[in-house]
Amino acid sequence: MKAIMLMFDTLSKAYLPNYGNTWVHAPNFDRLREKCMTFDNFYGGSMPCMPARRELHTGKYNFMHRCWGPLEAFDYSVFEKLNQENIYTHLITDHSHYFEDGGATYHNRYSSWEGFRGQEGDRWMPRLDSMEDQNKNPLNKPADSISRIQHLANRTKVKKESDMSSVQVINGGLDFLQKNHEKDNWFLQLECFDPHEPFFVPEKYRDLYKLTETKDIPYWPVYQQLSEEDKKYYQGDIYDMQKEYAALISMCDHHLGRVLDFMDEHQMWNDTLFIVNTDHGFLLGEHNWLGKNIAPMYEEVVHIPFFMHLPHHKLNGQRIDGLCQTIDLPPTLAEYFNVEAFENMDGRSLFNLVNQQQENHQSILFGTNGGHVNLFDGRYTYMKASANKDNMPLVNYTLMPTVIRGFYPTTALENISLYDGDSFTNGLPCLKVPLCSSFVNSFDIGSLIFDLKTDSEQNMPIKDQALQEQLDKKLIQKMKEVGAPKEEFIRLGYKESL
Structure with a gap:
């Protein structure tokens, strides 16, 4: 048994052609229609990043008991369970929150892991020069922060697209697949921080949307509720911000296509579970909000895209209407690998839905x-x-x-x-x-x-x-x-x- 989970951060379903979008350039996401089941009612649970990942390990709602934090000593992790049952698990990620105080226990649950640095405010490159630049030319935005200054320092290491950490994640994944696609009993998690803000992307993707000047507001949204005065002031910027986000999705789409090409070339659709998922979406002006966790959990944030391919399954290429969530993934992976899942989960295996046609959740x-x-x-x-x-x-x-x-x-x-x-x-x-x-x-x-x-x-x-x-x-x-x-x-x- 083999499985690949390709996880993007902050991927909004409204920007994908699979869910009705007609203007974002994402032909490789569109390719998933044929190979995968497309889930129409898949939802997040605990927001934002690390709370969602705790659910991904435990199958339990996190948000009513705990804020942002690490996996706990008393938690069950499906990936650790797979290890114990001789299923090799490997994580490749550029999600820097794994390497901080509030996330430091997640990546160690895998058999091995590889991390790439530099996303968002990852405390990576020395930032003294960037702080001096900001003192001379301040951003003058409500979200001036050390993370923005840190990002400018990290960007000094990015000279070309192949230097970008999310691209390195895909490169690492393809290297793993090249070496191991003929082996058995493994799980690979490729986790790209993109298209999370800041919407930093090579110009060739911005050119798809006729974007020219890189402004600060569209480039890195400030989480806020927009007043009527704000809406008038930001009106053009919000549209540009949406296009900046779309440009980053187009880059993700290109590198998704590289994974799909490998699957095609090596006929991995015949023997490999393949999942494409995310933790949450994003508000880019809808309901007069920018961001995610400071706003009410509107559909744009919590109703998320989800795709799953099961080898030789009759529902591949079809749409699935049943109500399901991130908490359903741990029991799903356990069942796929014939491992006994921990009983005390809030989630239910997606096999109940796609094989037995049983309802996963009434609410x-x-x-x-x-x-x-x-x-x-x-x-x-x-x-x-x-x-x-x-x-x-x-x-x-x-x-x-x-x-x-x-x-x-x-x-x-x-x-x-x-x-x-x-x-x-x-x-x-x-x-x-x-x-x-x-x-x-x-x-x-x-x-x-x-x-x-x-x-x-x-x-x-x-x-x-x-x-x-x-x-x-x-x-x-x-x-x-x-x-x-x-x-x-x-x-x-x-x-x-x-």
Whole structure:
């Protein structure tokens, strides 16, 4: 058994021809129509990057128990399980968050791994010169940050397309395949950080969209909610920003094509599971937002593209309508390799859907830690906001008190208590740490309901008390099913349901 998972970061389905786009140049994504099943209702769960990857390992929702952080000592990892069952697993990635405090335990679960440096704000090249340049010519943008300055330093190492780290990931993957495509019992994860911002891309791809001047705003979006004044000011820039993003997708598409060509040339479609996926999408002006994790989890962010090829399967080349999520991938991989999956998962194998025609989920959850808790039941999306202005109580359950780059604040560490454990921690005790910060202020935004049957673009929030009460019941039940912590029930105003 062999499997390849080619994962892109921040890949929006609305920019792919497979999902109806007519202006983005992506012929190799289009090739997936014939070889793969195209999933129309695949969703992320925990946002953003590392929370999504924790689900990819564990098959469990992360966001109600934990903010951005590493894989925990009590976690099950499907890739580690494959190793134990003599399935060789290899990760090739340029996703720098793996190499930071808040992600340092993921890549070590594979049999081996290879990493390439330089994406986004990866603390790689010395940045003293870049800081001096910024002092002389400041960006004067709301998101001036050390990551932007670091990016300028990293770019000094990129002289041509082959120097780009995502291209090196694909090169490394093709080298692995050249050496091992005739061998058996392996899993390869190729993980490209692109098309995540900044939208740094060779000119030949920008030329596809007649882009000329490289402005700062389209080149690196500032996460923000756009006021009416902002929209007027940024109007042309937002359109250019969308084209900059499309140009980066076109580069990803070109290198995807190199992998597909190898699959064709070596007839790997006959014996290899092939998955193309992402962690989340992005907002580029839709709903008056730029970014992802600071906004409500609109469809553009959480409803994501997913493609899967199963050798000789009758549904290859067809569209799959069933509701599924990232949490379904660990049990799917376990079943494909005939490995017994850990029982305590929120996800279900996609084989239930494509082989037995069984429903994977009647409803799903998604969100960011401390933000809205979102329910989708196949028709209605319910974004439940915090009932309290202070967004409390909000705690994290962990044995690894780290965030993206650093540790929990001492004010949180001073109030740690020991928790006995539950199904989320697989019965092991852990630390309960009170936190007060989150990506999004859900209280100020308020709860939102959308009917995706009549309002697929989520432009018309519904005000219907009877419907909200029905959805509250569904959300409470779903949270209980997946073992949400009691603090989440209280934070959302569901104290009576405990």
